[in-house]
Amino acid sequence: MAPEANVCVVQDKLSCHAWQKHAQARRWGGDVLPSLIHPFMRFQREQNTGAWVDSIEPCMCSQHHHILKIICVHMEYLEDIDLVVCSHRPAAIQLVSQGLFPCSPLAPTLAVSMDMLEFVSDLFVNMAPNERAWAATLTKYLKACGHEFATGDSL
Ligand SMILES: [Zn+2]
Numbered sequence: 001m002a003p004e005a006n007v008c009v010v011q012d013k014l015s016c017h018a019w020q021k022h023a024q025a026r027r028w029g030g031d032v033l034p035s036l037i038h039p040f041m042r043f044q045r046e047q048n049t050g051a052w053v054d055s056i057e058p059c060m061c062s063q064h065h066h067i068l069k070i071i072c073v074h075m076e077y078l079e080d081i082d083l084v085v086c087s088h089r090p091a092a093i094q095l096v097s098q099g100l101f102p103c104s105p106l107a108p109t110l111a112v113s114m115d116m117l118e119f120v121s122d123l124f125v126n127m128a129p130n131e132r133a134w135a136a137t138l139t140k141y142l143k144a145c146g147h148e149f150a151t152g153d154s155l
Helices: 003-049 091-097 114-126 131-144
Strands: 066-073 078-085 100-102 110-113
Touching (some): 003 091, 078 091, 091 100, 100 114
Antiparallel strands (some): 100 110
16 A cells, blocks of 8 residues: 555544534534523523422424433432433433533433533632643653753753
8 A cells, every 4th residue: 555545544534533523513502502501591490499300201202212321420420311312302402401411412422410510610710720740741742852951940
C-alpha cells in the first residue's frame, strides 16, 4: 500500500469523526436542548413544591416503542433502568422529567442526576487551579522538545 493511501484513510477517519461530532453538536443545540427546557422547568417546579412523582405513565400512542437500557448515576448509587421510548416520548425528555440528564441526544446508555451535575459544576467553579502541576508538566514537555531554562527555577 502506498504511503499516500494511509494518509487518506487516516484523514477520512478524522473527517468522519469530526463530521459526527459536528452533527451531534448540531442535534444537541438545534433540537434536543431546546426541547428539554420545559421538562426541566417542570421537574424543578414539581421537585421544589413536593409534587414530583418518580414514575412515568405508559405511552398509549400507536408509534413503534422500544426499550433503552440506561445506567443512571445518582449521588449515592447507580441504577439500571429500562426506558420505553417512541417518537412522542424521546429518551432525553423522559430522563430530564425524572431529574436525569442523558449522555447522548437520541439513544443514551448513561444518564447523570441533576444533583450530580450541580455538584460537579460547583466543584469546577470552586476548584483551586493547580498551577504547580501545569508548570511542572509544561517544563517537562519543553525539556523533551529541547528547550531548557538557564535558571534553576521552574515555571
Ligand atoms: Zn408512544
